[in-house]
């Protein structure tokens with residue numbers, strides 16, 4: 001989504017991927033760290049020329065006022081930021097708050113280097129393009145186009161949930177202040193009209209979707225009973241599964257994040273009574289404690305988890321695995337069995353949602369990551385469909401309570417013919 005250099009890097013990345021698609025003998029080249037930086041903004045990249053009438057608009061950055069006094073700062077101590085596009089007409093009192101994603105930093109070293117990017121410092125943040133669920137194009141985004149739409153920048157590396165300080169190798173202070181950023185930005189937006197909202201949707205993708213799950217109930221509690229507050233988590237259903245070598249990759253990443261950033265206050269008390277904090281950071285546990293209506297949107301073959309959790313580069317997977325993680329179409333039958341095992345864990349973990357009233361599910365089998373913030377995935381001729389609905393239609397129907405069938409789980413890959421090659425990788 002971010003223009004400028006990030007977009008240029010994006011294009012480079014995509015060129016690199018196309019090259020690799022032609023010749024799978026090349027290793028999955030770019031380092032995981034670089035990809036983690038690029039992935040969150042992968043959405044909204046490909047211009048949807050064929051079906052998008054209005055050109056996408058750039059929305060300026062607003063820096064949080066009084067950030068330093070509140071201790072609500074990015075990893076490097078700079079003020080955090082957000083983008084706001086005002087609603088109008090029937091949407092004037094409705095608010096959509098999107099929490100940006102972008103992986104996590106789980107070590108002092110990772111968090112220190114993050115300060116040299118927009119994911120750790122507002123010095124690098126630029127205006128962004130609003131696409132997908134954030135777009136103000138009515139045909140593309142019929143349910144939210146005229147809402148007030150806020151895009152909160154992610155610069156703490158801990159899913160808007162940490163509260164601690166650390167010391168970088170160069171002796172400077174590292175600020176882990178995600179929780180304060182979240183609180184301070186919401187408070188500022190409250191003053192800009194969120195406090196008078198009639199309908200509110202808290203959303204986010206990837207690490208921002210995890211933040212959405214972590215904050216859904218405390219966010220809802222900020223509003224009077226009569227306000228409709230719902231949460232939409234896009235591509236944040238991170239699973240504690242074993243990678244191809246049998247190691248629990250994410251177990252150690254989340255352990256690092258939770259400890260380094262002192263993530264505790266946002267974790268559900270009933271979970272902490274029974275389990276370790278890092279366990280309560282996993283959505284499979286988290287969702288058991290969430291009371292507010294939530295929609296979980298995820299691919300059962302989430303390309304991010306396949307690439308970084310199931311088949312991490314650190315294991316130096318052989319060529320056949322590299323081709324498989326580059327594109328699911330290249331996976332052989334043994335590899336598909338492994339990926340179907342991942343899908344089964346996800347489907348099992350989501351069983352608790354069946355009994356939750358007011359919740360929604362859209363678990364497709366398309367190899368992609370973050371499906372709300374790109375026009376193509378959100379609502380286009382190339383959108384994944386379940387029960388004959390695009391993601392925009394399914395989320396819209398759930399939001400307004402217009403449809404009874406809002407819990408859809410796709411069949412196994414490659415059964416769904418609407419999984420298009422146009423989807424963001």
Ligand SMILES: *[C@@H]1O[C@H](CO)[C@@H](O)[C@H](O)[C@H]1NC(C)=O
Pocket residue numbers: 190191192193194195196
């Ligand atoms: C909320 O609405 C009231 C009454 O219309 C108004 O006085 C107040 O300024 C509004 N607050 C915000 C934050 O917009």
Ligand SMILES: *[C@@H]1O[C@H](CO)[C@@H](O)[C@H](O)[C@H]1NC(C)=O
Pocket residue numbers: 318320321332333334335
């Ligand atoms: C698929 O690829 C993996 C990794 O190279 C290999 O171990 C496995 O034997 C292959 N399976 C088939 C059915 O070719």
